[in-house]
Amino acid sequence: MDLIPVLWTTAYSPHAPTVPRLLARRLLRLRDFLRALALTDHTPFGGY
Numbered sequence: 743m744d745l746i747p748v749l750w751t752t753a754y755s756p757h758a759p760t761v762p763r764l765l766a767r768r769l770l771r772l773r774d775f776l777r778a779l780a781l782t783d784h785t786p787f788g789g790y
Contacts, residue, residue, distance in 0.1 A: 746770065 752758050753766035 746773070 749766045749770050752762055753770055755763065758766075
């Protein structure tokens with residue numbers, strides 16, 4: 743997974759409020775999923 747500095751610091755900062763921290767983690771997971779989904783179209787055997 744590529745690091746997105748703003749999302750990464752918000753998602754894993756102990757001082758960030760709970761709701762933004764959870765939303766940032768969801769966005770990071772969603773971005774990783776969409777990237778993997780896009781790679782499956784361009785690589786043989788589903789990207790693996």
